[in-house]
Amino acid sequence: MVESQSRNTGAHLVYGELKRRILSLELKPGERIYEPAMATALQVSRTPLREAIRRLIAESLLEQQPTGGVLVPILDEGVISELYDVRAAMESLMAREACSKATPADIANLEGIVERNAAMVQFADEAMKYGMSLHAAIADIAGNSWAKRFHDQISSHMERYRHFVNNSQERRDRALAEHRILVDAVASGKPEAAAKIAFDHVLGARDEALRAISGSARVIP
Amino acid sequence: MVESQSRNTGAHLVYGELKRRILSLELKPGERIYEPAMATALQVSRTPLREAIRRLIAESLLEQQPTGGVLVPILDEGVISELYDVRAAMESLMAREACSKATPADIANLEGIVERNAAMVQFADEAMKYGMSLHAAIADIAGNSWAKRFHDQISSHMERYRHFVNNSQERRDRALAEHRILVDAVASGKPEAAAKIAFDHVLGARDEALRAISGSARVIP
DNA sequence: CTTTGTACAGTTGTATACAAGTATAGTTGG
DNA sequence: CCAACTATACTTGTATACAACTGTACAAAG
Numbered sequence: 001m002v003e004s005q006s007r008n009t010g011a012h013l014v015y016g017e018l019k020r021r022i023l024s025l026e027l028k029p030g031e032r033i034y035e036p037a038m039a040t041a042l043q044v045s046r047t048p049l050r051e052a053i054r055r056l057i058a059e060s061l062l063e064q065q066p067t068g069g070v071l072v073p074i075l076d077e078g079v080i081s082e083l084y085d086v087r088a089a090m091e092s093l094m095a096r097e098a099c100s101k102a103t104p105a106d107i108a109n110l111e112g113i114v115e116r117n118a119a120m121v122q123f124a125d126e127a128m129k130y131g132m133s134l135h136a137a138i139a140d141i142a143g144n145s146w147a148k149r150f151h152d153q154i155s156s157h158m159e160r161y162r163h164f165v166n167n168s169q170e171r172r173d174r175a176l177a178e179h180r181i182l183v184d185a186v187a188s189g190k191p192e193a194a195a196k197i198a199f200d201h202v203l204g205a206r207d208e209a210l211r212a213i214s215g216s217a218r219v220i221p
Numbered sequence: 222m223v224e225s226q227s228r229n230t231g232a233h234l235v236y237g238e239l240k241r242r243i244l245s246l247e248l249k250p251g252e253r254i255y256e257p258a259m260a261t262a263l264q265v266s267r268t269p270l271r272e273a274i275r276r277l278i279a280e281s282l283l284e285q286q287p288t289g290g291v292l293v294p295i296l297d298e299g300v301i302s303e304l305y306d307v308r309a310a311m312e313s314l315m316a317r318e319a320c321s322k323a324t325p326a327d328i329a330n331l332e333g334i335v336e337r338n339a340a341m342v343q344f345a346d347e348a349m350k351y352g353m354s355l356h357a358a359i360a361d362i363a364g365n366s367w368a369k370r371f372h373d374q375i376s377s378h379m380e381r382y383r384h385f386v387n388n389s390q391e392r393r394d395r396a397l398a399e400h401r402i403l404v405d406a407v408a409s410g411k412p413e414a415a416a417k418i419a420f421d422h423v424l425g426a427r428d429e430a431l432r433a434i435s436g437s438a439r440v441i442p
Numbered sequence: 443c444t445t446t447g448t449a450c451a452g453t454t455g456t457a458t459a460c461a462a463g464t465a466t467a468g469t470t471g472g
Numbered sequence: 473c474c475a476a477c478t479a480t481a482c483t484t485g486t487a488t489a490c491a492a493c494t495g496t497a498c499a500a501a502g
Contacts, residue, residue, distance in 0.1 A: 003448055007287065009485065035454070044486045045270075050455095051275055058279035059369070066228065067494065079367075085314060086367045093310040146300075148330045149281070150371050230455065256484070266457045271485095288464070413491055 013050035018052055022061050022072055023159040029074040033062070049147060059153055068107060080161050083154050086205030088199045090151040094142035095182060095198035099191040106141045107187045113137060114179050127172045134179055138186070165209045174204065232269035239273055243282050243293055244380040250295045254283070280374055288368060298434060301382050304375050305427030309420045311372040312356060315363035316419035320412040328408045334358060335400050348393045355400055359407070370396045386430045395425065 021027040053070055056062040063073045104108075109206045117130035132155075139148045178201045185194035260270045274291055277283040284294045321333075338351035344372040353376075360369045399422045406415035 007285075007289070036450090036452090046454095047486055047488090051271070051485095054272055054275050055279050055383070059274050064228075068228070069494090070454095082319060082365045082367045084310075085318065085365060086371065089310045089314040090307075093306060097306065137483080144303045146303045146375070147310070150307065154367070232455080255482095257482090267484095268456055268458090272455095290464095291484095 009048070010044050011051040014042055014044055014048055014149045015052035015055055015087050017042065018056060019061060019156070022056070023156060025160060025163065027162075029072050031072045033070045033072070042187075053157065059156070060155070075160060077210075080209060080213065081206060082151075084202060084209065087154045087158070088202035088206070089153065090147050091138070091202055092195045092199035094135075094139050094144060094147050094151070096191040096195035097142035097144055098138045098146075099187050099189050101143060102141050102186055102189075106137075107183070110134065110137055110141075110183045114176070114183050117179060118157070118176055121176050122169070124167045124172065127175070128167065129171050131175060141186075143153050148155065161209070162214075164213050166212055168208075169185075171208050172200065172207070175201070178204070231265050232272040234267055235263055235265055236273035236276055238263065239277060240282060240377070241279070244377060246381060248293045249295050250381075252293045253380070254291045254293070257390075259359065280377070284379070296381065298326070298431075301430060301434065302427060304379050304382075305423055305430065308372065308375045308379070309427070311368050311375065311421035311422055312359070313416045313420035315356075315360050315365060315368050315372070316380075316407065317412040317416035318363035318365055318368075319359045319407050320410050320415050322364060323362050323407055323410075327358075328404070331355065331358055331362075331404045331407065335397070335404050338400060339397055342393050342397050345388045345393065348396070349388065352396060352400070355404075362407075382430075385434050388435055391430075392426070393428050396422070399425070 018027070027033070033053065035046050035049060035053075039046045042049065053062060057070070058062050060073065063071045065071060098106075113130055113134045117127060117134065120126035120130060135151075139151060142148075178197060182194060182201065185197055203211045239248075248254070254274065256267050256270060256274075260267045263270065274283060276289070278285050281294065286292060334351055334355045337346060338355065341347035341351060351387045356372075360372060363369075384419075399418060401419045403415060403422065406418055
C-alpha cells in the first residue's frame with residue numbers, strides 16, 4: 001500500500017501529501033480544490049500539482065466535475081459496501097492462488113503472523129496491523145500484481161471510512177479465528193476452501209462495519 | 222468500457238488517441254515515448270500530452286522507468302493469466318450481486334441477449350460482441366461501480382492480447398452454453414451458483430487463450 | 443418582481459521558456 | 473588497450489505567462 005519508491009520529483013511528493021490529506025479527512029469530503037491556492041500552500045507551481053491531482057482523479061481519490069472543478073469525493077454509505085465486496089473478491093482470489101504457490105517457508109511465515117496476531121488480539125491497533133500484514137503476505141505469495149494493485153487501491157479508499165468503524169473485541173476474536181482457518185486452508189492446499197473463507201471473512205467485516213455506521217453517526221455529512 | 226463523455230479538453234482527446242494506439246499495438250510494446258516528438262505528432266503542446274501520459278501510467282497502459290522515460294509495456298504471457306484471473310473474480314462478484322438485484326425486466330433483457338447470441342454463434346465477431354454486452358448488462362444490474370471500473374480496466378488491457386487469441390467454434394458453443402446456465406442462475410436467484418459459473422466460465426476462456434498462445438506465436442517478441 | 447443580458451472576477455486549460463537531470467560519445471590518462 | 477572522466481546533445485521536470493471558460497453579481501427590460 002505504501003508507494004514503493006517514488007521518484008524524487010515534486011509531483012510525487014505532492015501526490016503523497018494530497019493523498020495523505022484526503023485519506024485522513026484533513027481535506028474534507030465535498031471540499032473543492034483550487035489550484036492556485038493549493039499550489040502556493042504546498043509551495044510548488046501548478047504544473048506538478050496538476051499532475052498529482054490528475055493521478056488522484058484516476059484513482060478516484062478526487063473527482064472531476066463536468067464543469068471543470070475538482071472535488072474531494074463525499075463519503076457515501078453505499079460505496080462502503082461496494083468497497084468491501086470488491087476487496088472480498090480480491091482477497092478471495094489471492095487466497096485461492098496462494099494455495100498452489102505457497103512454499104513451506106511461506107506457510108511458516110503465515111503461521112507466524114497469525115501467532116503474533118493472537119498474542120496481540122486485545123489491542124485494536126496491533127490486531128489491525130497483523131491482519132493487514134497477513135493479507136499482504138498472502139498477496140505476495142499469490143503474486144498476482146493486478147489483484148494486488150486493485151486491493152491496494154480499495155484499501156486506500158477504505159482509510160477514509162475507518163474513523164467511523166470501531167473494531168470490537170468480539171470482531172477481533174472472530175477475525176483471528178477466521179485467519180487461523182484461512183491459513184490452515186492455504187497450508188493444506190485447498191483453494192476452494194481458502195477462497196470461500198477469505199470471501200466470507202471480508203463480508204463479515206463488511207456487515208459489522210455497516211451495522212456500526214448505520215448505528216452511530218451519519219456518514220454523509 | 223467506452224469513455225462516458227470526455228470533456229472536450231485536448232488532454233482527453235490525446236488520452237483517447239494514445240490509448241487507442243496502445244491497445245491496437247500501433248504503439249509497439251517496448252517502444253519508448255518521447256514527449257516532444259509525440260506532442261508535435263499529435264499537434265498539441267507537451268502539457269496536455271503529459272497529462273494524458275500520466276493518466277495512462279496510472280492505468281498501467283504506460284510504464285514509467287525509474288530513470289524517467291516512459292515505455293509501452295511489453296506483452297507478457299504471465300500477465301495474461303493474471304488478467305483473466307482478476308476478470309474472473311470481478312465477473313463472479315458481479316454475477317453474484319446481480320442475483321439479488323435483477324428485476325424481471327433485467328432478466329428478460331439478459332435472456333434476449335443470450336438468444337441473439339445463439340443466433341450468431343457461428344460468427345466470431347458477433348458472438349464476441351454479444352458476450353461482452355451480456356457481461357456489461359450483468360455489470361449494470363450488479364451496480365457495483367468499483368467492480369465495473371476494475372473490470373473495464375482489465376478488459377482494456379486484454380485488448381492488447383486479443384490478436385493472439387483465436388476464438389474457436391467449439392469455444393463459442395461452450396461459451397454460449399455457459400452463458401445460458403449463468404443467466405438461468407441469475408434468473409432463479411442463486412448467487413453462489415451464478416458466482417461459480419461466472420468464475421469457471423472465465424477460467425475456461427483463460428485456459429483456452431493460454432493454450433492458443435503457447436501453441437502459436439511467442440507473445441514476448 | 444422576474445427574467446434576460448452583460449460585465450467582471452476568478453478559475454481551469456494550454457503553450458512556452460527555462461532548469462535539472464540522463465545517456466552517449468569522445469578524449470585523456472593510466 | 474582499457475578505464476574513467478568530461479563535454480555535449482537531448483531528455484524530462486518545473487515555472488510562468490497567456491487564452492479560454494465558468495459562474496456570479498448587477499443592471500436593464502419585460
